[in-house]
Amino acid sequence: MYRNVVAIISGGASGLGAATASYLARNGARVMVADLPQAQxxxxxxxxxxxxxxxxxxxxxxxxxxxxxxxxxxxxDMVDEEFGEQVNVAVNCAGVAPARKTLSQKIAEDGSVTTRLHSLEEFSKTMQVNTVGTFNLARMAADRMAQRPADDNGLRGVIINTASVAAYDGQIGQVAYASSKGGVVGMTLPMARDLAAVGIRVMTIAPGLFMTPLLAGLPEKVHKDLVKNVPCPNRLGDPIYYAQLVGSIITNPYLNGEVIRLDGALRMPP
Ligand SMILES: NC(=O)c1ccc[n+]([C@@H]2O[C@H](COP(=O)([O-])OP(=O)(O)OC[C@H]3O[C@@H](n4cnc5c(N)ncnc54)[C@H](O)[C@@H]3O)[C@@H](O)[C@H]2O)c1
Structure with a gap:
């Protein structure tokens, strides 16, 4: 089904990226997983x-x-060397998700107050990986896609980014994460407009709560509490749902410049 797909997937060794890499490869695609050394x-x-x-x-x-x-x-370069063609699908799945309040206070029994401020370093790192990193792969992949011949629709490739429902309803402790994902949502339409002239589509998926290593380590009770907020189906998302949506975006040439929530109608409480 994806025999003509030559993909690069950042963060593709774990979670949503790994599910996508396996799904596409199982169905004929050539896939380069780009991830940190420790993910090998x-x-x-x-x-x-x-x-x-x-x-x-x-x-x-x-x-x-x-x-x-x-x-x-x-x-x-490795995509070109290994697969004999430039990339035509780039999926941005690399991400980090710190949990930290802008400012938190602890009041001790004696009434003394300890204040903890969100560090600029942690905020910056989140923006660097989730937003700047997404832009970096997108723009560099676009440069390679532009070197490919166009298909019958004048298309040369598609970039698929990963935001989060936190971009819309970020929770307490998600100020850095939600900001970084808001950036990914915000770049979707202008990038699609920028790249239209070279026949490259840009889409973003905003997942809800998925069962990946990120969530798998949490206690059973936390899972149950999280699932309560997912109206239908009332469960955590299976990463294959994300992979299948990537597949649908690849094959449907008219999807462009849009963010798709993939969340079972979840709206996160504060
Ligand atoms: N799991 C969820 O419920 C959920 C919900 C909404 C959004 N997301 C987003 O989906 C994406 C994938 O999440 P996941 O749950 O699969 O997480 P995960 O932790 O299982 O996988 C993330 C991958 O990104 C890689 N990575 C981290 N920093 C990197 C860097 N600087 N360069 C290259 N690779 C790097 C990690 O090594 C890891 O392989 C993330 O952007 C995350 O924010 C996940």
Whole structure:
């Protein structure tokens, strides 16, 4: 189904990115997973599972930090070398999700108050990985896509970013995360407009609550509390739902410049 897809997926060794890489490769795509060096071990397990399942496509790994121009450039070079073509699908899944209030106070029994301020460093890092990193891969992948021949619709490729429902209803402690994802939502339409002239579409998925390593480590009770807010279906999202939406965006040429919430109608409480 995705035999013509040559994809790069940032953060593709874990969670939503890994589900997408496996799904696309299983269905014939050639996929370069671009992730941090420490994620390579996860990738090797994923690759072994993929071989067991007689995947039709191909999975490769490139060590890359999405914030680095050099790393992303090397990863895109590797796509060309390994797969014999430039990339035509770029999926941004790399992300970090710190939990920290803008300002928090603890009042001790003796009435003394301790104040903790959100550090600028942590806010900046979140913006750098989630927003700047997303832009970095998108713009550099667009440059490679632009070198490809256009299809019958004049299209050369598609960029798929990952925001979050936190971009709309960020919770207490999500000020950095929600800001970074708001940036991803905000870049979607102008980037689609910028890249229309070269036949590249830009879409963003805003997931709700998905069962990935991020959430899997939380206690059962926390899962139950989180699930309460998901109207229908009343469960955490399976990463395959995300992967399938990526697949649909790839195959539907008229989806462009839009953010799709994938959340079972979840609206996060404060
Ligand atoms: N899981 C959810 O419920 C959920 C909900 C909304 C949005 N999201 C978003 O979806 C994306 C994927 O989340 P996930 O749950 O699969 O998380 P995850 O932690 O399972 O995977 C994230 C991946 O990103 C990689 N990564 C982190 N920093 C990086 C960097 N600087 N350069 C390259 N790779 C880096 C990690 O190594 C990891 O492999 C994130 O952007 C996250 O914010 C997830």
């Amino acid at each position: 071990e996860h990738f090797l397990k994923m690759e072994a599972r993929s071989n067991d399942n007689n995947s039709n496509g191909s999975l490769k790994f490139s060590q890359a930090d999405v914030r680095s121009e050099d790393d992303i450039s090397s990863a895109l």
